[in-house]
Amino acid sequence: MLNAEKRKTILLLIPIILVLVGYVLYPTVETFIESFKSNGLFTLQNYVDFFGPKAQANLEALWNSVYISLLSVLLSACIGVPLAFIFTRYHFPGRSFFSGIAIMPIVLPSLVGVMAFMWLYGEAGLIPVALQDLLNLEEVPFSIGGVTGILLVHAYTMYPYFYMTVSSALNNVDPSLEESAANLGSGRFGVFWKVTFPLLTPALVAASLLVFMVSMASFSAPFLLAGGYRVLSLQIYFSKINGDLEMAATQSVILSAVSITFLLFMRWFQNRKDYRMGSKGIGAHRSEVTNPVLKWMMVSLGVVAMIVLLLPHAVLAILSFVPEGAWTWQKYPTSFNLENYRLLFEDPNIWDPVRNSLIMAFVACVGCFVFGIITSYALVKRKFFGKNLLDILVMLPWALPATVVGMNLILAFNSKSIFSFGQVLVGTFWILPLAYFIRFIPLVVRSTNAVLEQMDDSIEEAAQNLGARWLYTFRRVVLPIIMPGVLSGTLLAFVQAVGEFPTSVLLYTLDNRPISIEIMNQLRMFNLGQAAAYGMIQVGLIAIVMLISYKFFGVKSENTL
Amino acid sequence: MTAVTLSKITKQFGDVTAVKELDITIKEGEFFTFLGPSGCGKTTTLRMIAGFYYPSAGKVKFNDRDMTTVSPEKRNTGMVFQNYALFPHMTVFENVAFGLKVRKVNKAEVKRRVEDVLEKVRLKPFIDRQVSQLSGGQQQRVALARALVIEPDILLLDEPLSNLDARLRDEMRNEILRLQREYGITTIYVTHDQVEALTMSDRIAVFNVGNCQQIGTPTEIYNQPVNDFVAEFIGETNLFKVKKTGEGLFCEALNLRVHTSRENSMKNESIKMSVRPEAITLSKTKLEGVNVLVGKVDLVQFTGESVHSFIKVNEGHTTLKVTDLNRGPSTYLQEGSDIYVQLPPDQVRIVPVAKE
Structure with missing residues (x-):
């Protein structure tokens, strides 16, 4: 039955499976195999080395990674959850403005954010130095670095995950549930613990696991701030730099194992606990803060929080006007001008990385766009055997830490293979666009899934009933309807690809070095202003994309992650 | 003018038999209703006529042509869906013109026919609106116009009134009937509402769990039910x-x-x-x-x-x-x-x- 339909499904699936097997599964398997190789022989030696006494560093790095991730979850939750409560439950002047500011950390690409934090709070950072001067201290009163530095950056960049998931969960809690609990005689405290909190647990667990996974994979923060402190994602990079690919593979397998375990746990938990109900028209449920003292305390608290949140953006903007040599040994920057931006457009050496990044991100996103639409359509609208398996394969690059994706590609394409058309890809231009493409498949597929699931099957059937063939229906009906969702997902992937650091640092060549690598170079040369200018380009791009998504596609900035 | 013959059609979804050995002949120009409670197989049968499902066994014929496994786009049926399934990114005009454009009708002709049919469903003033700006009843009429404009051999209506409020439902009932008489199209109407079935149909087929219990005119069905299910379900x-x-x-x-x-x-x-x-x-x-x-x-x-x-x-x-x-x-x-x-x-x- 449905022979024509089945043929269409199979035709759709062939390219999807080829791409996924060639560029997701095959590299992952290569890494897995490599981890069992030692001097060309199959052995468990690498794992013995990892867990054994010989290489204490590895085990230590694993524990450090877990330790940092757990603390990051705790810190992000402590900031994000109360914020979500205040903004969704209380009304005070400037509420919606502050709640918009609260998601600003996601506008900073991770490497740029870490950099801004260093300039602000690092050993020679502006704030510690300023405090020292103000209070006439012998030494700087504080500075971040090592574990505290990493944790601070993590808390700053990851609390929006808690803030956004908890806010949306709170908005979906039908106020009548709490009201009925109160009506049945429960006190405010009882209502919270017995009704509100249990309803929030799915959101809290989801956010915790997400933050845990992101911290496990975090690369930029430890890269710049760790000093001698070892974390697993960084160890992979060091092993690769030292030429020990087998150990790098082993470390990758272990890091992936931790991440994937958490991903599976997350899926299981989400399926088990779903309290969403079909209550319609949930009204806003905010209490007005009437006490004037409390009200202005909240507002001033909001202003302070806003300043803290926006300081990194501000310092980035200001420092981008500092020309080379104006802030090296000096306490404060000594001059400001447009030199860095002028160089950006006049010096090919400075402009090239930007161009490279834009070109490579564009190539990758064209791929993501086409592949994302086809894959998402097959996953949402077609029935076939093994759909779950395909779904897992599509989401795999999301679960894998970026460093691991990079390692996978090195191990798969440092020799000739059919998937690279008999070429060695490592060391060529194409390896980075490929890495970006793989990294951002899940993002585009997920945003496309969301719009496709909204589209009723009967829309396609109506077109077919009116005499349209499948391709015509797809072109004239399906594509225009889903385009906003797909484009906003692809644009988001684009800006993230422009700023992508972990895979870039593993795979770049001198000719195609992207922005993030050049930022590192400029930092190394103490040309902080130029690095900041690069950062500003990325921030500008992200701001434009979010504005476009919001204005033209009606996508809320909160939903873009 | 097209007659529809269903002979011994059976549809199975896995282990579930949705429709079992159904035999129905729908005459040319007839207003024929499938009536039954939800899950009785009436929509499944309609979808087999439209071509969205192919029967597991049996034959679907339009006049003498065997349509059993012809794909939906080649059947020339006009279907009105329960949720209307209007294309949300198109205007009223574009929605109605869709089927004509697919048929490569020239532009002037498209314009004339769309305006003509919109006149008939009394939506001419709304021709350039986005469909999201229309009320439920208006959307319903766009869906109807879109199905009628292609001059289908058979008009298929899948619970078209179930999303409307009571007063509008009465109005649309007469509207649909008026258009059906005007165009003289063989019409198959699916509903679980016995009042709709009794007031509109030339003949009714009463369904229960995949079987057709009785086929007859509204008065026959009401006054001479063949068994207790029909007696209880109708009235x-x-x-x-x-x-x-x-x-x-x-x-x-x-x-x-x-x-x-x-x-x-x-x-x-x-x-x-x-x-x-x-x-x-x-x-x-x-x-x-x-x-x-x-x-x-x-x-x-x-x-x-x-x-x-x-x-x-x-x-x-x-x-x-x-x-x-x-x-x-x-x-x-x-x-x-x-x-x-x-x-x-x-x-x-x-x-x-x-x-x-």
């Missing part, structure tokens, strides 16, 4: 088990020897009696004749145009529902008062129990 009825005894029929629930003037050729299978509420005679004074019962008025329900009275009979064991037109407050019965009830023998119908 209100008082349905009681009866037994055949030596001296005729006996109803235990009413404790009554039942007389019926209608022929009943039922053999020794399980049978029931059915009396419509509007056919029962009530009287405050003693009644003569057969099928007379004594009861107490339990509840009087006022619905506007009619009055329902619930009468407890057989020492309060059984309740009969009786409906009368509203003839003013003086005629309402007093709750708790005694009353005489007669089931006129020519209104008592004996039906077999439907096989599950």
Whole structure:
């Protein structure tokens, strides 16, 4: 039955499976195999080395990674959850403005954010130095670095995950549930613990696991701030730099194992606990803060929080006007001008990385766009055997830490293979666009899934009933309807690809070095202003994309992650 | 003009049989309704006619052409979906023109025909609106216009009125009927609403769990139901088990020897009696004749145009529902008062129990 339909499904699936097997599964398997190789022989030696006494560093790095991730979850939750409560439950002047500011950390690409934090709070950072001067201290009163530095950056960049998931969960809690609990005689405290909190647990667990996974994979923060402190994602990079690919593979397998375990746990938990109900028209449920003292305390608290949140953006903007040599040994920057931006457009050496990044991100996103639409359509609208398996394969690059994706590609394409058309890809231009493409498949597929699931099957059937063939229906009906969702997902992937650091640092060549690598170079040369200018380009791009998504596609900035 | 023949069609989804060996012939130009509760297989049957499902067994024919496995886009049917399925990114004009553009009709002709059909559904002033700016009833008419403009061989309507409120539903019922008569298209209408079915159809097929129970005109279906399912599903009825005894029929629930003037050729299978509420005679004074019962008025329900009275009979064991037109407050019965009830023998119908 449905022979024509089945043929269409199979035709759709062939390219999807080829791409996924060639560029997701095959590299992952290569890494897995490599981890069992030692001097060309199959052995468990690498794992013995990892867990054994010989290489204490590895085990230590694993524990450090877990330790940092757990603390990051705790810190992000402590900031994000109360914020979500205040903004969704209380009304005070400037509420919606502050709640918009609260998601600003996601506008900073991770490497740029870490950099801004260093300039602000690092050993020679502006704030510690300023405090020292103000209070006439012998030494700087504080500075971040090592574990505290990493944790601070993590808390700053990851609390929006808690803030956004908890806010949306709170908005979906039908106020009548709490009201009925109160009506049945429960006190405010009882209502919270017995009704509100249990309803929030799915959101809290989801956010915790997400933050845990992101911290496990975090690369930029430890890269710049760790000093001698070892974390697993960084160890992979060091092993690769030292030429020990087998150990790098082993470390990758272990890091992936931790991440994937958490991903599976997350899926299981989400399926088990779903309290969403079909209550319609949930009204806003905010209490007005009437006490004037409390009200202005909240507002001033909001202003302070806003300043803290926006300081990194501000310092980035200001420092981008500092020309080379104006802030090296000096306490404060000594001059400001447009030199860095002028160089950006006049010096090919400075402009090239930007161009490279834009070109490579564009190539990758064209791929993501086409592949994302086809894959998402097959996953949402077609029935076939093994759909779950395909779904897992599509989401795999999301679960894998970026460093691991990079390692996978090195191990798969440092020799000739059919998937690279008999070429060695490592060391060529194409390896980075490929890495970006793989990294951002899940993002585009997920945003496309969301719009496709909204589209009723009967829309396609109506077109077919009116005499349209499948391709015509797809072109004239399906594509225009889903385009906003797909484009906003692809644009988001684009800006993230422009700023992508972990895979870039593993795979770049001198000719195609992207922005993030050049930022590192400029930092190394103490040309902080130029690095900041690069950062500003990325921030500008992200701001434009979010504005476009919001204005033209009606996508809320909160939903873009 | 197209006739539709379904011969022995069966549709299985895994282990579930949604439609079982269905035989229906729909005549040219007929307004034919599939009526049944949800999950009875009526929509599945419609979708097999539209081509969205292919039958597991059996044949679908339009006139003499075998359409069993022809793909939907080649069938030239016009379907109106329950949720209308309007293309949200297009205007009213673009929605209606879609089918014509697919058929490569030239631009001037498209414009003329779209305007023509929109005139007919009284939506001409809204031609350039986005469909999201229309009300439910207007969207419904766009969907109808979109299906009609391609001059389909068969018009298929899948519960088109179920998303509208009551008043609009009445209005659209007449509208659809008017358009169907005007175009003279063979129309298949799926609904679970018996009022829609009775008022609009030339003929009705009553479905239950994948089987067609009865096919007939609205009056046949209502007045001569073939079994207890049809009797109960179409309209209100008082349905009681009866037994055949030596001296005729006996109803235990009413404790009554039942007389019926209608022929009943039922053999020794399980049978029931059915009396419509509007056919029962009530009287405050003693009644003569057969099928007379004594009861107490339990509840009087006022619905506007009619009055329902619930009468407890057989020492309060059984309740009969009786409906009368509203003839003013003086005629309402007093709750708790005694009353005489007669089931006129020519209104008592004996039906077999439907096989599950």
